[in-house]
Amino acid sequence: YFRTRSALMHGIAARLNELDLADLSLLTELTDADPTEFAGTSGFAALVMYSATEPWLTRAKARYELALHAGRDDDLAATLSESVEGFYGLARAVVTEWHAAEENPMAPEVIDDQAKALFSFVNGVMMTFVIGQPLVDNADQLDRLIRGVLAGWPVDGTA
Numbered sequence: 001y002f003r004t005r006s007a008l009m010h011g012i013a014a015r016l017n018e019l020d021l022a023d024l025s026l027l028t029e030l031t032d033a034d035p036t037e038f039a040g041t042s043g044f045a046a047l048v049m050y051s052a053t054e055p056w057l058t059r060a061k062a063r064y065e066l067a068l069h070a071g072r073d074d075d076l077a078a079t080l081s082e083s084v085e086g087f088y089g090l091a092r093a094v095v096t097e098w099h100a101a102e103e104n105p106m107a108p109e110v111i112d113d114q115a116k117a118l119f120s121f122v123n124g125v126m127m128t129f130v131i132g133q134p135l136v137d138n139a140d141q142l143d144r145l146i147r148g149v150l151a152g153w154p155v156d157g158t159a
Contacts, residue, residue: 006073013066013079016059020083024090041150044094045143048122049136052129061130091119098150114153121149 002008051060063083070077092115099106106114125142128135136142 009069009076013076016063017082024086040097041094041146042143045146046139049139051126052134060126064130088119091115
């Protein structure tokens with residue numbers, strides 16, 4: 001029971017964080033059991049594609065609605081930041097893994113920039129799911145696009 005609209009939105013945000021944490025924990029367990037299933041760009045693409053199906057689509061819709069309200073509510077923004085930080089951490093891990101096999105390690109600031117670009121790109125893809133106009137049909141297609149984003153980055157890190 002929530003006495004106010006604000007309390008309800010904060011309760012929903014807290015519940016979304018709980019669900020996201022549970023999903024990330026399960027993902028870690030699955031990855032430990034089968035490192036290839038959710039690893040690298042293909043695993044990240046598969047994870048993102050879940051947001052196009054229920055119950056994750058409803059959660060994505062709620063998250064985007066809450067994000068709009070968070071622009072006017074610092075406490076709500078702080079609650080939502082937990083999920084954002086977790087998802088950004090996944091994007092950064094994908095970028096770090098992408099560069100792991102390279103002979104010359106990529107500068108940390110380039111990895112950060114690529115992680116931000118990947119995070120932003122994937123958020124745009126998820127928004128197309130939320131509005132019912134998906135631009136990506138499957139995980140393989142999304143994986144190709146993700147690899148294109150990462151491969152198209154200038155080697156010296158300049159934009």
